[in-house]
Amino acid sequence: MQLTGEQRRFFETFGYLALPGLLKDEVGWITEEFEAVFRGRNVVHDGSKRSCIVPFIDQRERLSALLDHPKLVGLIAGLLGEDFNYLGGDGNFYTGDTHWHSDGYHEVGKYLKVALYLDAVDRDSGCLRVIPGTHRQDSLRDWEARQARESLERWGIEQSEAPAMALATRPGDVVAFNHNLMHASFGGSQRRRMFTLNCCARCETELEIKELKQYIANHDRYWNDHMHSEIMRRTASPARMRHLRQVIEHEGHLAALAAKARAERSEPARG
Numbered sequence: 001m002q003l004t005g006e007q008r009r010f011f012e013t014f015g016y017l018a019l020p021g022l023l024k025d026e027v028g029w030i031t032e033e034f035e036a037v038f039r040g041r042n043v044v045h046d047g048s049k050r051s052c053i054v055p056f057i058d059q060r061e062r063l064s065a066l067l068d069h070p071k072l073v074g075l076i077a078g079l080l081g082e083d084f085n086y087l088g089g090d091g092n093f094y095t096g097d098t099h100w101h102s103d104g105y106h107e108v109g110k111y112l113k114v115a116l117y118l119d120a121v122d123r124d125s126g127c128l129r130v131i132p133g134t135h136r137q138d139s140l141r142d143w144e145a146r147q148a149r150e151s152l153e154r155w156g157i158e159q160s161e162a163p164a165m166a167l168a169t170r171p172g173d174v175v176a177f178n179h180n181l182m183h184a185s186f187g188g189s190q191r192r193r194m195f196t197l198n199c200c201a202r203c204e205t206e207l208e209i210k211e212l213k214q215y216i217a218n219h220d221r222y223w224n225d226h227m228h229s230e231i232m233r234r235t236a237s238p239a240r241m242r243h244l245r246q247v248i249e250h251e252g253h254l255a256a257l258a259a260k261a262r263a264e265r266s267e268p269a270r271g
């Protein structure tokens with residue numbers, strides 16, 4: 001799969017890209033594997049709060065191979081470059097609304113989230129909503145739309161009424177967005193199934209490496225010593241290793257941070 005120039009420009013301008021039906025032939029087994037991960041980890045989702053497993057596709061050999069899938073690799077490489085880094089990702093049963101936020105704010109580097117919703121979701125039943133353009137590191141970086149979480153105080157409207165694109169999806173659709181992009185979801189059920197892959201462009205400068213190491217350090221909250229699972233690494237072909245190596249080379253500080261987090265917190269983070 002190769003993205004068109006128009007798709008790449010759309011992503012740069014608006015911060016997201018929707019790929020309807022990209023994995024429609026695979027979504028049956030992907031959904032079975034999703035359920036198997038939660039069963040295997042004895043996570044019983046009771047709907048009272050989000051259940052989350054990190055890293056996610058790493059938990060099963062077949063799901064790990066999504067990182068070899070020509071359509072997904074084509075999508076990610078089209079947005080980040082052929083030698084992109086894979087940074088793990090989460091698998092979730094979401095409950096209810098997710099308020100407006102971005103996944104941090106990277107001033108250097110290019111960070112991408114690829115998301116698959118495994119149930120049909122639309123504007124008012126928990127699909128991803130995004131505020132196009134809020135990812136921009138240029139003139140739009142101070143745009144007040146980035147404060148959409150304060151919509152009531154700022155604009156006198158509920159967060160669910162903030163102007164946004166609602167990316168309705170069917171199982172098998174894929175959405176990708178820049179981590180800096182403001183996103184949210186409203187009206188979802190107590191069992192909304194969704195998982196993600198996080199990736200970034202290969203780091204070339206000292207500053208980009210520093211940003212990557214900080215991103216890795218922030219994963220101490222999940223209590224893992226490594227960003228990737230043993231399964232993900234053991235089953236990696238040379239082609240997949242290309243997406244793991246730079247992260248492996250720069251995650252040496254994570255184990256000590258994770259040990260500290262285990263000592264200080266009662267459970268790993270849920271997102």
Ligand SMILES: O=C(O)CCC(=O)C(=O)O
Pocket residue numbers: 094097098103113115126127128183184185194196
């Ligand atoms: O689907 C949702 O509720 C929000 C997803 C989200 O915030 C994320 O993946 O970062």
